[in-house]
Amino acid sequence: MTTLLEARRLDAGYDAMAVVHGLDLVVEEGEIVVLLGANGAGKTTTLLTLAGDLPLIGGEVLFDGRPAPRSLHARARRGLRFITEERSVLMSLSVADNLRLAHRDFEPCLELFPELRPLLDRKAGLLSGGEQQILTLARAVVGHGRLLLADELSLGLAPLVVQRLLSAVRAAADRGMGVLLVEQQARLALGIADRGYVLRQGELMLAGPADELRADMARIESSYLSAVL
Numbered sequence: 001m002t003t004l005l006e007a008r009r010l011d012a013g014y015d016a017m018a019v020v021h022g023l024d025l026v027v028e029e030g031e032i033v034v035l036l037g038a039n040g041a042g043k044t045t046t047l048l049t050l051a052g053d054l055p056l057i058g059g060e061v062l063f064d065g066r067p068a069p070r071s072l073h074a075r076a077r078r079g080l081r082f083i084t085e086e087r088s089v090l091m092s093l094s095v096a097d098n099l100r101l102a103h104r105d106f107e108p109c110l111e112l113f114p115e116l117r118p119l120l121d122r123k124a125g126l127l128s129g130g131e132q133q134i135l136t137l138a139r140a141v142v143g144h145g146r147l148l149l150a151d152e153l154s155l156g157l158a159p160l161v162v163q164r165l166l167s168a169v170r171a172a173a174d175r176g177m178g179v180l181l182v183e184q185q186a187r188l189a190l191g192i193a194d195r196g197y198v199l200r201q202g203e204l205m206l207a208g209p210a211d212e213l214r215a216d217m218a219r220i221e222s223s224y225l226s227a228v229l
């Protein structure tokens with residue numbers, strides 16, 4: 001198996017103040033890894049740093065076993081796709097134009113996400129939240145992407161839509177993409193994931209295969225409740 005992403009002893013944070021300490025994390029080709037933890041545990045900070053959006057405070061980030069290029073842009077050229085917590089579609093453009101910005105020929109997006117076909121002429125700002133996230137995923141998982149980082153893809157969406165998004169992520173991984181997924185819906189995410197890490201106040205609390213973590217949900221959820229916010 002090919003290791004796409006490796007963080008070694010990662011310290012991540014803001015203005016040289018680390019809020020994530022000494023994190024070791026690996027994502028292989030074709031697997032979904034979930035990053036769990038209470039609000040404020042450091043999940044978004046970790047993703048921003050792995051994406052190259054925040055400067056590294058300590059440790060190393062490797063892509064394909066080599067030091068990752070510094071900028072988000074250079075990492076994107078190496079196949080990184082990053083879905084941030086904010087909705088990232090261009091609201092004033094049509095669905096077709098949103099797809100076209102990412103893929104000159106967007107037919108493959110429609111093959112994977114046929115529900116977008118009847119919406120092509122609609123402005124993205126007029127889509128439902130779920131449709132916007134499907135559009136976001138279509139842009140990210142089609143084409144030359146190799147590694148997907150996704151932050152709270154399913155936030156605020158109805159259960160059926162969440163299932164649709166997660167199954168599309170699983171399908172992308174089955175085609176070979178490596179995925180690091182931050183999800184509030186821990187049980188659902190562990191249902192489609194291969195492995196997971198649990199952060200607590202910026203420290204790794206637990207890591208393991210998804211089925212082991214699922215069996216340990218009570219402990220994970222109680223760590224959420226006892227987290228100091």
Ligand SMILES: Nc1ncnc2c1ncn2[C@@H]1O[C@H](COP(=O)(O)OP(=O)(O)O)[C@@H](O)[C@H]1O
Pocket residue numbers: 014019037038039040041042043044045046
């Ligand atoms: N822009 C920022 N500047 C300083 N501290 C921040 C900033 N964003 C988040 N933090 C702090 O970093 C910690 C981790 O936050 P975050 O990574 O957003 O957590 P999560 O995504 O797990 O909810 C929190 O204590 C939060 O207050």
Ligand SMILES: [Mg+2]
Pocket residue numbers: 043044045085
């Ligand atoms: Mg967050």
